[in-house]
Every structure is written in structure tokens, then in C-alpha cells.
Amino acid sequence: MRQHYDKLLSLIDQLPRHNSSRSVGELSNIFSNYKSILNSVNQTDDDYKRNTNSYYTEISRIQSDIQGAQNGKSQKQKDKAFSDAISGLRLDIEALADLINTREQFD
Numbered sequence: 001m002r003q004h005y006d007k008l009l010s011l012i013d014q015l016p017r018h019n020s021s022r023s024v025g026e027l028s029n030i031f032s033n034y035k036s037i038l039n040s041v042n043q044t045d046d047d048y049k050r051n052t053n054s055y056y057t058e059i060s061r062i063q064s065d066i067q068g069a070q071n072g073k074s075q076k077q078k079d080k081a082f083s084d085a086i087s088g089l090r091l092d093i094e095a096l097a098d099l100i101n102t103r104e105q106f107d
Helices: 002-014 021-042 046-071 073-105
Strands: none
Touching: 002 021, 002 073, 021 046, 021 073, 046 073
């Protein structure tokens, strides 16, 4: 679990700050890594499965925001979608890291 926790903290640090075509690609890669970690943690045991199921409800919204950041009709729409995707993903990554840390007592 320590490797998942450390990777989540690393993903937070990697989140892009400004919207650009390159940033959207980076965000998409970070999102993919987050989903892989979430799936792995979810499969660890029944307790993690119960506690991580709520994170799956946000995945489609974050994915939609990432797509909006890439394909929005105006720059304003793209920027809003990018900001929403970053915010949602950051919250979910931090929450999953907190869940792991609380259970495993790394700090």
C-alpha cells in the first residue's frame, strides 16, 4: 500500500496548473494512473472495497471534464472544464491518499 500512497502524492504534485493541449494530455495520463491505483486499492480487501466504491461515481464526471478541456467550443469552456477536472481529480486523489494513510498509518 505504501507504493500506492507515494504514487498518489506524486500525482498531486504532477497536476498541471495551466490549460494547454499538452496539459490536457498530462492530465489524462494522471487520471489513468489514478484509476489504476484506485482499482488496485479497491481489490485489496472488502474493507477497502467498501470505502473506495464512492470514488467511482466521480470518474465519469472527471473524464467528461477532461474531454471538455480538449474539445470545448470556446476557450472559456475549455478553461472551465480543465479547472473542474483538476479540482475533482485533486480532491479524489487526496481523499484516496488519506484513506490509505489512515488505515496504514504511514505518518
